[in-house]
Amino acid sequence: MPDLLLDVRNLTVATAEARKGDGKRKILVDGVSFALRRRNVLGLIGESGAGKSTIGLTALGYCRPGVEATGGEVRFDGRDILALPEAERSRLRGSRVAYVAQSAAGSFNPAYTLGEQVIEAAVCHGVLSRSEALERAQELFALLGLPEPREFLHRYPHQVSGGQLQRAMTAMALCPRPDLIVFDEPTTALDVTTQIGVLLAIRKAIEATGVAALYISHDLAVVAQIADDILVLRHGKTVEYGSAEQIIDAPREDYTRRLVGIHGKAGPQAREPGAAVLSVQDVSMSYRSGPAVLSGVSLELLPGQTLALVGESGSGKSSLGRVLCGLTPASDGTILFHGTPLALRLQRRTKDELRRLQIINQSPDVALNPRQTVETIVGRPLTFYFGTRGAERRQRVAELLRQVELDPSFMARYPAALSGGEKQRVCIARALAAKPEAIICDEPTSALDPLVAQGVLALLSRLQGETGVSLLFITHDIHIVRSIADSIAVMHQGKIVRAGTARSVLSPPFDPETARLLSAVPEMELGWLDRWSALRLGASPVSLPAAGHRP
Amino acid sequence: MRKLPRPTFAAGLGLGVLALSVIVALFAPFLAPHGLNDVVGGNWEPPSRTALLGTDNLGRDLLSRLIYGTRVTLFVATLATVLAFLLGGFTGFIAGVFGGWIDLVLGQLNDLLMSLPTLIFALVVLSVLPSGVVVIVSVMALLDSTRVFRISRSLATDIAAMDYIEAARVRGERLGWILWREVLPNAFSPLLAEFGLRLVFAILFLSTLSFLGLGIQPPSTDWGSLLKENKDGIVFGGWAGLVPGAAIALLATAVNAVVDWVLDWTTDVGRVRADA
Numbered sequence: 080m081p082d083l084l085l086d087v088r089n090l091t092v093a094t095a096e097a098r099k100g101d102g103k104r105k106i107l108v109d110g111v112s113f114a115l116r117r118r119n120v121l122g123l124i125g126e127s128g129a130g131k132s133t134i135g136l137t138a139l140g141y142c143r144p145g146v147e148a149t150g151g152e153v154r155f156d157g158r159d160i161l162a163l164p165e166a167e168r169s170r171l172r173g174s175r176v177a178y179v180a181q182s183a184a185g186s187f188n189p190a191y192t193l194g195e196q197v198i199e200a201a202v203c204h205g206v207l208s209r210s211e212a213l214e215r216a217q218e219l220f221a222l223l224g225l226p227e228p229r230e231f232l233h234r235y236p237h238q239v240s241g242g243q244l245q246r247a248m249t250a251m252a253l254c255p256r257p258d259l260i261v262f263d264e265p266t267t268a269l270d271v272t273t274q275i276g277v278l279l280a281i282r283k284a285i286e287a288t289g290v291a292a293l294y295i296s297h298d299l300a301v302v303a304q305i306a307d308d309i310l311v312l313r314h315g316k317t318v319e320y321g322s323a324e325q326i327i328d329a330p331r332e333d334y335t336r337r338l339v340g341i342h343g344k345a346g347p348q349a350r351e352p353g354a355a356v357l358s359v360q361d362v363s364m365s366y367r368s369g370p371a372v373l374s375g376v377s378l379e380l381l382p383g384q385t386l387a388l389v390g391e392s393g394s395g396k397s398s399l400g401r402v403l404c405g406l407t408p409a410s411d412g413t414i415l416f417h418g419t420p421l422a423l424r425l426q427r428r429t430k431d432e433l434r435r436l437q438i439i440n441q442s443p444d445v446a447l448n449p450r451q452t453v454e455t456i457v458g459r460p461l462t463f464y465f466g467t468r469g470a471e472r473r474q475r476v477a478e479l480l481r482q483v484e485l486d487p488s489f490m491a492r493y494p495a496a497l498s499g500g501e502k503q504r505v506c507i508a509r510a511l512a513a514k515p516e517a518i519i520c521d522e523p524t525s526a527l528d529p530l531v532a533q534g535v536l537a538l539l540s541r542l543q544g545e546t547g548v549s550l551l552f553i554t555h556d557i558h559i560v561r562s563i564a565d566s567i568a569v570m571h572q573g574k575i576v577r578a579g580t581a582r583s584v585l586s587p588p589f590d591p592e593t594a595r596l597l598s599a600v601p602e603m604e605l606g607w608l609d610r611w612s613a614l615r616l617g618a619s620p621v622s623l624p625a626a627g628h629r630p
Numbered sequence: 631m632r633k634l635p636r637p638t639f640a641a642g643l644g645l646g647v648l649a650l651s652v653i654v655a656l657f658a659p660f661l662a663p664h665g666l667n668d669v670v671g672g673n674w675e676p677p678s679r680t681a682l683l684g685t686d687n688l689g690r691d692l693l694s695r696l697i698y699g700t701r702v703t704l705f706v707a708t709l710a711t712v713l714a715f716l717l718g719g720f721t722g723f724i725a726g727v728f729g730g731w732i733d734l735v736l737g738q739l740n741d742l743l744m745s746l747p748t749l750i751f752a753l754v755v756l757s758v759l760p761s762g763v764v765v766i767v768s769v770m771a772l773l774d775s776t777r778v779f780r781i782s783r784s785l786a787t788d789i790a791a792m793d794y795i796e797a798a799r800v801r802g803e804r805l806g807w808i809l810w811r812e813v814l815p816n817a818f819s820p821l822l823a824e825f826g827l828r829l830v831f832a833i834l835f836l837s838t839l840s841f842l843g844l845g846i847q848p849p850s851t852d853w854g855s856l857l858k859e860n861k862d863g864i865v866f867g868g869w870a871g872l873v874p875g876a877a878i879a880l881l882a883t884a885v886n887a888v889v890d891w892v893l894d895w896t897t898d899v900g901r902v903r904a905d906a
Contacts, residue, residue: 440796448792
């Protein structure tokens with residue numbers, strides 16, 4: 080094949096040093112092979128730890144410190160770049176192969192203008208002269224849909240939004256006219272609605288420049304919009320490799336089927352309503368001298384039910400969660416718990432009131448004290464609220480861990496020795512330990528891989544069935560909402576714009592904000608992005624794409 | 631917590647010196663061959679059988695005085711550093727955890743105190759107040775606590791932004807639990823490193839004060855005072871002045887080496903694994 084650009088054969092990557100335990104080197108990538116032709120896009124997909132970033136970096140002839148390629152070949156344009164001397168490889172990087180990192184914010188130097196950084200590689204490698212590079216940067220900015228390309232050159236990283244920064248980084252990669260770009264989760268750190276714009280811009284740029292790309296993501300729905308071929312990875316091994324159509328429409332492997340299946344789950348069965356556990360009436364909140372963060376919010380959370388609070392970031396949904404637990408007191412309004420008013424300020428609430436309303440945070444990494452063992456973390460609410468101590472406490476902690484599907488042997492561990500999903504389960508166990516009547520879940524799965532997140536969601540549903548606890552589920556992910564919510568409230572700019580049962584909120588006709596949220600989530604379907612952008616550009620009344628997935 | 635690693639060579643030496651100093655300080659009266667103020671010969675005599683390190687400016691045994699001096703130097707420096715950490719650490723944590731006007735007031739007071747040149751402030755206060763160990767320790771602790779405040783405040787500010795502190799507050803935990811059980815364990819290793827550093831500075835600062843005549847007063851003595859008494863001997867070829875100076879340098883270096891080693895161990899606990 081003359082247009083074969085990147086040919087990876089039997090690539091194996093391992094840690095450079097043996098592990099202390101068994102004296103073996105940890106294998107990160109195990110015998111992976113794939114081929115990428117010019118102008119094509121290959122999607123690498125897998126959970127964290129699947130080795131997808133490691134593979135992406137070897138395409139640059141680079142391994143992270145402490146890691147080395149131990150076998151196989153990475154043939155770039157006919158030459159095995161793993162065998163090249165380091166000087167030769169670094170000449171390739173930034174001129175023929177470029178890299179777009181996940182966190183653009185962390186990859187730009189805040190002290191230089193964007194223009195300076197975008198053209199740096201091209202000028203440095205002598206591909207373009209300075210003035211040519213500046214001109215090309217402007218063209219690329221325009222291509223990527225950035226406003227006022229000339230002005231944009233002189234901006235500093237902190238002056239532009241996250242989505243714009245990610246586009247600027249794509250421009251940086253494209254500037255020296257490379258043959259191959261490695262995109263390492265370029266939209267993961269972005270908001271749903273921003274993500275879609277960036278994805279569209281990246282695809283347009285790939286098409287316009289004819290560059291080949293490796294697109295790394297954990298979100299199959301995103302990859303499906305952009306890739307010609309998809310390689311599914313797990314634990315460093317190839318699970319399935321095929322065309323995008325085949326992977327999405329006819330996955331052969333069980334694991335792929337599960338990945339595809341995440342987005343198409345059926346809704347929950349209706350439950351019996353009763354008197355509201357938590358009732359929010361006309362709550363408003365603003366920070367000192369700022370505009371209102373929440374204005375006139377009213378909600379009802381029924382016993383044993385799940386109320387999903389959705390909205391894009393900045394809509395005030397997390398603020399409402401904080402107001403409900405009293406961390407940031409509301410400036411106005413009433414919060415009723417079983418019909419009795421709760422103090423707006425945390426410090427004024429009684430211990431029992433605090434116990435009955437628990438919270439699960441977004442990022443389990445910072446929600447657990449790294450210097451406390453799991454036993455202390457889960458056991459503390461038991462001692463604090465119920466005075467349980469000693470052997471009895473140990474027994475309760477073990478029970479709670481079993482309830483969240485963790486082995487009681489986890490008790491002695493510190494959070495650093497837990498995975499993301501395990502940490503979130505510990506957070507759930509800690510919340511359950513207080514025997515709460517309502518739990519506020521603030522995006523509890525957004526920091527997790529999709530399959531892990533699905534497990535956590537299933538766990539929450541099961542626990543709700545067992546304990547009858549009510550959940551207020553704050554999220555921006557419509558797929559989650561569909562699979563767990565009994566009722567839904569949509570927030571926009573601090574107001575509830577739409578509320579009701581899940582069925583009624585998710586059925587047309589939509590108000591603009593709900594339609595936007597629904598339509599901005601990539602569906603597990605090929606060609607969705609095309610239809611979405613056609614709809615957008617056509618400015619027709621927005622309708623819900625891929626209605627087939629509605630339960 | 632995982633087990634302490636084997637000490638490095640420097641840490642081993644440091645531990646040895648530190649242990650020796652502590653033993654010498656504890657058992658000074660048994661170890662010293664002569665009394666603190668016993669005259670055993672002429673001034674600035676070279677080492678002999680009766681005075682192993684020679685004699686000082688008044689003909690007293692230098693070794694015995696050095697041994698008694700260890701006691702005072704270590705005791706005063708350690709006590710001052712501990713007090714500085716209690717005061718600065720507590721106020722720093724309060725400022726960091728609460729933020730707002732409490733942080734502002736404490737921070738401004740601290741800046742005010744820090745803006746005064748340390749040595750001049752200490753000299754003025756010590757020359758006005760009656761001399762005594764209590765006053766010296768208090769002044770040293772107060773001055774040192776401003777540095778500790780800065781560090782513990784910034785540590786606590788970072789830690790207070792973590793969700794687990796929020797989780798504790800939502801649970802209804804009292805201030806004591808939050809400071810003692812949630813914040814302190816996470817601030818422990820940087821504070822430990824700072825403790826070592828501040829201890830070194832305290833040893834040096836006390837020696838400076840004594841050298842200038844405002845620290846430990848006769849008949850009691852410390853290393854700084856010994857240096858002051860014997861510095862003139864250097865002119866006449868007597869080396870008595872070098873001995874306390876070397877002791878100060880040795881102890882300061884030893885504490886540093888030990889802290890380096892302990893720090894390796896504490897920072898490892900709870901560190902996130904660098905998996906691919």
